[in-house]
Amino acid sequence: MPVPTTGHTxxxxxxWLAERIALYLKRQPAEIDPDVPLAEYGLDSVAALSLCGDIEDDFDLVIxxxxxxDYPTVHALAGHLVEELAAEAAKDGGA
Structure with a gap:
């Protein structure tokens, strides 16, 4: 049985993450380099918690x-989310 895809790459x-993080940091999304640690942009715990809330709201995924x-760059966090979404889809598909 094939593993369901989430549609997210x-x-x-x-x-999505660059746009969301840019919003919190009052920057343009193009200014967010996906390979630069978010802490270097000044992402604080309040913004990180808000980002987690957005992820839960938009993707129905609690992180x-x-x-x-733990995943300090946009690319690392995006990779983690793809894995988590795929795991959730597989779990839901197997129910």
Missing amino acids: TESLTT EPTAAW
């Missing part, structure tokens, strides 16, 4: 508030 999540530090 690392690229689409990278774009730890420490995710922004």
Whole structure:
């Protein structure tokens, strides 16, 4: 049985994350380099917690508030989200 796809790619999540993070940091999304640690942009715990809330709201996926530090770049966080979304889809598909 094939694993269901979530429709989300690392690229689409990278774009979504860059837009969301830019909003919190009052920057343009193009200013957010996906390979630069978020802490270098000044992402604080309040913004990280808000980002986790947005992820839960938009993707119905609960992640730890420490995710922004566990996966410190946009690319790393996007990769983590793709894995989590795929795991959720597989779990839901197997129910």
